[in-house]
Every structure is written in C-alpha cells, then in structure tokens.
Amino acid sequence: MSKEIFPIYSSPCGWNAMLPKRTPRSPLQSDLTVDYAIVGAGYTGLAIARRLRELDPQARIAVLEASSVGEGSSARNSGFTGSEVLPRTATLAGAEKARRQTALMREAFDWLKSMIAGAGIECELQKVGSIRAAATEAGEASLRQVVEVAKANGISHTVLGRNEIAERIGSDYYRFGLYLNDTYLLQPAALIRGLADSLPDGIDLYEDTAVQRLKRNGGSWELLTDGGVVRARNVALANNGFIRRFGYLKLRMTTIFTYAAVTCPVPEADLGHLGQSPAWGLLPSHRLGTTLRRIGRDRLMVRSLYAHEHEVPVEEASAKLRDRFVRRWPGLGHVDLEYVWGGATAFTMNGAPWWGKLDDGLFASGGCNGSGIAKGTMLGRHLAELMLGTGDPAKVSSAMGTASLIAPEPFRSIGFQIVSAIESRKAGLEA
Ligand SMILES: Cc1cc2nc3c(=O)[nH]c(=O)nc-3n(C[C@H](O)[C@H](O)[C@H](O)COP(=O)(O)OP(=O)(O)OC[C@H]3O[C@@H](n4cnc5c(N)ncnc54)[C@H](O)[C@@H]3O)c2cc1C
Structure with missing residues (x-):
C-alpha cells in the first residue's frame, strides 16, 4: 500500500470542477474534546454524524476530512445508486439475502432522499x-x-x-x-457537497485535516492532526481503504x-x-x-x-x-x-463490507466495493446506532456478511496482477 495517510490524487475531480467553486470549512487549528470523532467526510462518515446527532441531540461531534469535500471518492464516482439488490444466484438463499439487504438499503435510501429534499440539494437526482x-x-x-x-x-x-x-x-x-x-x-460532487453543507448544528466539520495517528489514552482516543489533537471517547473510522493506515483491517480490504x-x-x-x-x-x-x-x-x-x-x-x-x-x-x-x-x-475478497467495533470506543465501516452512495449511507447510519448501543447490529451483519480474509503482501499484489490479467483477457471488448 502507498505511504499516503489519505488518497492524494493526481487530477482534480471532474464532477466538482463542473460546479461553482465552494469554500471549504476551515482546518482544525487547536486541540478539541468531543463526544464523537469521525474520520472521513464521505457518504459513510456524514451518515454516521447525522444519525448520531438525531439520536443524541446534545452530543458534540467532529468530522475530520483530509481533503476538501467534493474532491474525495464520494464525489469521484459515476453517480449510479438505488436500493434494490439483485440476488447473485437464482437460489432461495440468494433471494432471501437480497431481500434483507434491499430492506436495509431502502430505509437508508429513503433517508438520503429526505435529506436531499429537506436541504434542497440540487444534485440532479x-x-x-x-x-x-x-x-x-x-x-x-x-x-x-x-x-x-x-x-x-x-x-x-x-x-x-x-x-x-x-x-x-x-x-x-x-x-x-x-x-x-x-x-x-445523480451528480455525486453536488450530493456530497450538499450533504456536508447542510449538516445540522452540533456537528463540526474540519476540512484539510488529515488524521495522522490514532492512539489510546486512558478511556479516550486521541486523533493527531497537524492543527491539533482531537480527544473523544468514541471514534468512527469512515476513511474506507485508508482505515488500514491506522493498522486495522489490513487483511480485510484493498x-x-x-x-x-x-x-x-x-x-x-x-x-x-x-x-x-x-x-x-x-x-x-x-x-x-x-x-x-x-x-x-x-x-x-x-x-x-x-x-x-x-x-x-x-x-x-x-x-x-x-x-x-x-x-x-x-x-x-x-x-x-x-x-x-x-x-x-x-x-x-468476498464483496462484503467490514462494519463494526474494532476496540473499546473504536468503530469502523469500510469496503463498499464500488457502490458506496447508498451502501455507505446505510452502513454509516447503522454504525452510529451501534456506537450508541441501540439498533439491531445482528440484522446488519447477517444481511451484509463481513469481509473475509485477504492475502497479505506481496501475495496480494501478485494475485491482483494475475487475476486482472486473466479477467482483462476475458473482458475483451466489454472493457
Ligand atoms: C470512478 C469511481 C466510480 C464509482 N462509481 C460508483 C457508483 O456509480 N455508485 C456508487 O454507489 N459508488 C461508486 N463508486 C464507489 C463510491 O465512490 C465509494 O464506495 C464511496 O465513495 C465510499 O464512501 P465512503 O464514505 O465509505 O468512503 P470515501 O468516499 O472514500 O470517503 C472517505 C473519506 O475519508 C477521507 N480520509 C482518508 N483518510 C483520512 C485521514 N487519515 N484523515 C481524515 N480523512 C481521511 C478521504 O479523503 C475521503 O474523503 C465509485 C468509485 C469510483 C472511484
């Protein structure tokens, strides 16, 4: 894996460039103590923040985003979304699993649509x-x-x-x-910008604020950034594949x-x-x-x-x-x-996300496998419930499964080269 703590792209996001310029929120410039700290302001991180706020209105919540909203992966995608999950096979078990996933996705997608309508987000949905x-x-x-x-x-x-x-x-x-x-x-940069810019009071978003390290100190977590340390009893890692940069889930996603x-x-x-x-x-x-x-x-x-x-x-x-x-x-x-x-x-490896508790007060959701608009929203919503000890985590885990083990390096890279060479040949003119 690259040494970067977050993805640094060689070219700007086209969807963002098509929109009027947006002024990002200021970076963190001093130490901060909050109830909940969230790393990453993509669909997953913003859904966690919003749901925490809905269920715990007095909570102080900070979202730390390494880049600026509109330049992350949540803006860089193709903008296809929805809630209906097609079973992988025509078996009864496959149908039942897809039905349970669709129910979770539908609830989250309705929630997302209500945010879009409520805040008047013009994302061409x-x-x-x-x-x-x-x-x-x-x-x-x-x-x-x-x-x-x-x-x-x-x-x-x-x-x-x-x-x-x-x-x-x-x-x-x-x-x-x-x-x-x-x-x-939809226009993904317009959606993620609209979601960030309509966050309710009580959720503070810091952009251009990369979390460099994460460490435990007594009953709290400390998130080290260039502008200050954030202390929180509860932390959610919503920085997708870059969760691994903190030493977690290294063998679960790539x-x-x-x-x-x-x-x-x-x-x-x-x-x-x-x-x-x-x-x-x-x-x-x-x-x-x-x-x-x-x-x-x-x-x-x-x-x-x-x-x-x-x-x-x-x-x-x-x-x-x-x-x-x-x-x-x-x-x-x-x-x-x-x-x-x-x-x-x-x-x-198996297409299932990793979602759940990593340690006391430390939670994570990542691995949307290329379809994170609705899925990230759904997993973020339920991760907030898990953090608060409400909701039904078993319902999420049993419907979505959990990311299986993946080979360590260098075997993973070698495996990727081999599989992608074989699959590219198979894809032929589909590419
Ligand atoms: C070209 C492309 C096409 C795609 N097409 C679709 C599609 O059509 N439909 C769909 O649903 N999905 C699609 N996807 C996938 C989708 O974009 C992702 O699944 C989604 O963005 C995941 O959301 P997330 O919030 O979990 O993670 P992300 O969007 O990756 O957000 C994580 C955030 O964490 C930040 N971060 C990382 N490290 C740190 C750190 N150390 N400190 C602070 N912040 C940090 C990142 O800057 C990032 O903004 C596509 C992806 C790509 C690249």
Missing part, C-alpha cells in the same frame, strides 16, 4: 433506470443468467436487443442488454483506483449520436467492463480501468478511456475528453 449491457458472446451468456435471476425474483426488467440499446444510447456496440428501472443517477472521464460538449449537429433517451446509464456485464452515462444534453461519461493501490499516470488513463469512448461512438472521434480523474475505492 433522477430515476432513469440502468441498462446492463454485453458487447460479447460471453457477456451475453452471463447477462442471460442475470435475466433468469430477475425473473425468478419477480424483479421488473426489460430485455433489450442491439437495436433497442442503440436507439437509447446512440451506439450499436452492445448486442444484448437488460434494463432495470430501480436505478437513480484499495483499487478506477478512472472516469467526461467529454467536452458534443456539437449540436452530433447530438443524435447520444441516443434518443434524454438520460441513460449503462453498466457493464463484466466486472472489468466500462460504465457509461449521458450527462445533461450534450456530454458523455466513461468509467473504466483498475489499478491496485497506486494511481496510473493520468495520460495513460486518458488514452485508454478515449479508446473506449471512440470504440463505442466512432462518429464522435473529434470530441475531446474535458475531464479525466481517478478515484480510490475499497474492495474486499
């Missing part, structure tokens, strides 16, 4: 559904199994052929697809960087290339595939590539994303990419 699409024979075979799972579980879906996908997205690259209507698209690009506005005369749907989002059939979405009237977003623990040079990411874009829309070869950026996300 819209329910447009999503197309899971396959460009290859193998991709189609795997999607046909997903269709069977959807059928077996009564999940509303529509099967799409090449022409129907092309009509919607303007590209005939994909041969088979499955449309699921429970997906929402950091994967993935990349996104947004095109320049497509000229008026070429808008027909973007399809007939005014808004659409497309997810790949293969896990190393490419995510696409239309943004507003005239831009496209392309998300692809994976790098283990370290960023790849942005020029390399840009060239590869451009190749994926032009392969799908050869008629738009003259349109440049305006923004290209990477983001860190925490992956676990």
Whole structure:
C-alpha cells in the first residue's frame, strides 16, 4: 500500500470542477474534546454524524476530512445508486439475502432522499433506470443468467436487443442488454457537497485535516492532526481503504483506483449520436467492463480501468478511456475528453463490507466495493446506532456478511496482477 495517510490524487475531480467553486470549512487549528470523532467526510462518515446527532441531540461531534469535500471518492464516482439488490444466484438463499439487504438499503435510501429534499440539494437526482449491457458472446451468456435471476425474483426488467440499446444510447456496440428501472443517477460532487453543507448544528466539520495517528489514552482516543489533537471517547473510522493506515483491517480490504472521464460538449449537429433517451446509464456485464452515462444534453461519461493501490499516470488513463469512448461512438472521434480523474475505492475478497467495533470506543465501516452512495449511507447510519448501543447490529451483519480474509503482501499484489490479467483477457471488448 502507498505511504499516503489519505488518497492524494493526481487530477482534480471532474464532477466538482463542473460546479461553482465552494469554500471549504476551515482546518482544525487547536486541540478539541468531543463526544464523537469521525474520520472521513464521505457518504459513510456524514451518515454516521447525522444519525448520531438525531439520536443524541446534545452530543458534540467532529468530522475530520483530509481533503476538501467534493474532491474525495464520494464525489469521484459515476453517480449510479438505488436500493434494490439483485440476488447473485437464482437460489432461495440468494433471494432471501437480497431481500434483507434491499430492506436495509431502502430505509437508508429513503433517508438520503429526505435529506436531499429537506436541504434542497440540487444534485440532479433522477430515476432513469440502468441498462446492463454485453458487447460479447460471453457477456451475453452471463447477462442471460442475470435475466433468469430477475425473473425468478419477480424483479421488473426489460430485455433489450442491439437495436433497442442503440436507439437509447446512440451506439450499436452492445448486442444484448437488460434494463432495470430501480436505478437513480445523480451528480455525486453536488450530493456530497450538499450533504456536508447542510449538516445540522452540533456537528463540526474540519476540512484539510488529515488524521495522522490514532492512539489510546486512558478511556479516550486521541486523533493527531497537524492543527491539533482531537480527544473523544468514541471514534468512527469512515476513511474506507485508508482505515488500514491506522493498522486495522489490513487483511480485510484493498484499495483499487478506477478512472472516469467526461467529454467536452458534443456539437449540436452530433447530438443524435447520444441516443434518443434524454438520460441513460449503462453498466457493464463484466466486472472489468466500462460504465457509461449521458450527462445533461450534450456530454458523455466513461468509467473504466483498475489499478491496485497506486494511481496510473493520468495520460495513460486518458488514452485508454478515449479508446473506449471512440470504440463505442466512432462518429464522435473529434470530441475531446474535458475531464479525466481517478478515484480510490475499497474492495474486499468476498464483496462484503467490514462494519463494526474494532476496540473499546473504536468503530469502523469500510469496503463498499464500488457502490458506496447508498451502501455507505446505510452502513454509516447503522454504525452510529451501534456506537450508541441501540439498533439491531445482528440484522446488519447477517444481511451484509463481513469481509473475509485477504492475502497479505506481496501475495496480494501478485494475485491482483494475475487475476486482472486473466479477467482483462476475458473482458475483451466489454472493457
Ligand atoms: C470512478 C469511481 C466510480 C464509482 N462509481 C460508483 C457508483 O456509480 N455508485 C456508487 O454507489 N459508488 C461508486 N463508486 C464507489 C463510491 O465512490 C465509494 O464506495 C464511496 O465513495 C465510499 O464512501 P465512503 O464514505 O465509505 O468512503 P470515501 O468516499 O472514500 O470517503 C472517505 C473519506 O475519508 C477521507 N480520509 C482518508 N483518510 C483520512 C485521514 N487519515 N484523515 C481524515 N480523512 C481521511 C478521504 O479523503 C475521503 O474523503 C465509485 C468509485 C469510483 C472511484
């Protein structure tokens, strides 16, 4: 793992750059004693803070964010979210697990929507559904199994052929697809900024305040930052894959960087290339595939590539994303990419997050495996309840499972190289 205590990116977040400039909250400049300290102001950290405040209105709560809100991973993502969990297999056990996960996600997603509505957060949230699409024979075979799972579980879906996908997205690259209507698209930087800027009184957010070390002192924890020490009886680590920098969960998760690009506005005369749907989002059939979405009237977003623990040079990411874009829309070869950026996300071996108590007064939630908008909100909400000794932690653990052990270094990096080489070959034109 890199030596950085938090992710330092080589390029700014494109979603944030598309918004008016925001003034971050001041960094911590003196020592502080609070009831609860939270490390990380992403979806997970802000959900913990809000839920603690709801349940313990007198509590003093500090959220410490190493970068500025809008530049972290919570802003760097593709903005797909929702609450319906599709079972992995068409078995009864799979259906039951997905049903319990959906119930947790639905409650949290309704909560998130109420925050968006309550604070008037303009994050372009819209329910447009999503197309899971396959460009290859193998991709189609795997999607046909997903269709069977959807059928077996009564999940509303529509099967799409090449022409129907092309009509919607303007590209005939994909041969088979499955449309699921429970997906929402949003502007992630606008959402996380809005959530941070509408935190209730009693929650103090410090930006550009990296927690360098964590240590126990009697019955309290001390969080050391460049501007001062924060003392708290209860601490929540919501800094995702970087929880490991404090020495915890080293064998439970790993950091994967993935990349996104947004095109320049497509000229008026070429808008027909973007399809007939005014808004659409497309997810790949293969896990190393490419995510696409239309943004507003005239831009496209392309998300692809994976790098283990370290960023790849942005020029390399840009060239590869451009190749994926032009392969799908050869008629738009003259349109440049305006923004290209990477983001860190925490992956676990079995896809389950790590959530719970690490030590007396020390809690953590991390490992959203690339889908943290709703899941981070849900896990953060329940982690606050666990910290207060309320709620039903067993309900969360039994529905979500827990991150299994992962190989230590150097085997982990070697394993990643091997698996990603094999999977990239399998992904082929899905990438
Ligand atoms: C390109 C890309 C596309 C994605 N697409 C989607 C998608 O479409 N839908 C979806 O749901 N998810 C998606 N994800 C995943 C999603 O962004 C994450 O799951 C989500 O951000 C996790 O939220 P979090 O709050 O747990 O962690 P994070 O968002 O990573 O927040 C953790 C915060 O902790 C801060 N931090 C780290 N270390 C320290 C420290 N020492 N001191 C203080 N602060 C610290 C970081 O700066 C960061 O802001 C995508 C991710 C990427 C990169």
